Amino acid sequence: MRLPIIAGNWKMHKTIKEATEFVDKIKDQVVGTDVEVVLCVPYTSLEAVKKAVDGTNIKVGAQNMHWEENGAYTGEISSTMLREIGIDYCIIGHSERRQYFNETDETVNKKVHIALKHKINPILCVGETLEQREKNETDHVVKNQVMKALKDISAQQVKEIVIAYEPIWAIGTGKTATPQEANEVIFIIREGIKELYGEDICLEVRIQYGGSVKPSNVEEIMNQEDVDGALVGGASLDPEDFVKLVNF
Numbered sequence: 001m002r003l004p005i006i007a008g009n010w011k012m013h014k015t016i017k018e019a020t021e022f023v024d025k026i027k028d029q030v031v032g033t034d035v036e037v038v039l040c041v042p043y044t045s046l047e048a049v050k051k052a053v054d055g056t057n058i059k060v061g062a063q064n065m066h067w068e069e070n071g072a073y074t075g076e077i078s079s080t081m082l083r084e085i086g087i088d089y090c091i092i093g094h095s096e097r098r099q100y101f102n103e104t105d106e107t108v109n110k111k112v113h114i115a116l117k118h119k120i121n122p123i124l125c126v127g128e129t130l131e132q133r134e135k136n137e138t139d140h141v142v143k144n145q146v147m148k149a150l151k152d153i154s155a156q157q158v159k160e161i162v163i164a165y166e167p168i169w170a171i172g173t174g175k176t177a178t179p180q181e182a183n184e185v186i187f188i189i190r191e192g193i194k195e196l197y198g199e200d201i202c203l204e205v206r207i208q209y210g211g212s213v214k215p216s217n218v219e220e221i222m223n224q225e226d227v228d229g230a231l232v233g234g235a236s237l238d239p240e241d242f243v244k245l246v247n248f
Helices: 016-026 044-051 078-085 095-100 106-115 130-134 137-150 179-197 218-224 239-246
Strands: 006-007 038-039 058-062 088-091 121-126 160-163 206-210 229-232
Touching: 006 088, 006 160, 006 206, 006 239, 016 044, 016 206, 016 239, 038 088, 044 058, 078 106, 088 106, 106 121, 106 137, 130 137, 137 179, 160 179, 179 206, 179 218, 218 229, 229 239
Parallel strands: 006 038, 006 229, 038 058, 058 088, 088 121, 121 160, 160 206, 206 229
Antiparallel strands: none
């Protein structure tokens, strides 16, 4: 049985004060749920949020990191820096990183490797553009992204990775894939993992859906057979909405 995972991606939102106030509002309402709860917050709030969630079941994630442990990379943050403050997860390959910051399948793979080396669980994002979907290229594009991201990743390591299917056309647009469409693509992703690692491993890997998930549609999305969670943007910024998402 795969443990469902609801992860909030705050993107470039919330000061340290706002972030800790958010945690104070939700932490007593997500205790004891059969869901893994993750907050992926800006770098400036990571340490404060990590302290704020102490004693709760809430995990903390970063939104990106570099593939080197150190070096002359102005403005970047390394896995060793994140691990020092006890970060549990890191989003890797988010569509906004691919679109605006030249993230490639190669750099995604490098980041997955370094995250696993330092015991940080990757939330590996894949997804197609609207143009690719309209050309019926979704299955090929998404499966190819998964294959390249998992290059030289062992069967034992892949079980530590959460994959997030987030169609680019649904990020921040208010549009969303139907629950059935999300499940169909996630099934394709699972089949790709099966090809690489076998059926037993593919049944252990958790795969989320991300793309305009909100309290009004989360239950139907989570009821799909192959959907194990949600990577949530806008709706994760409001404490009441986030609690509803976790308690779907």
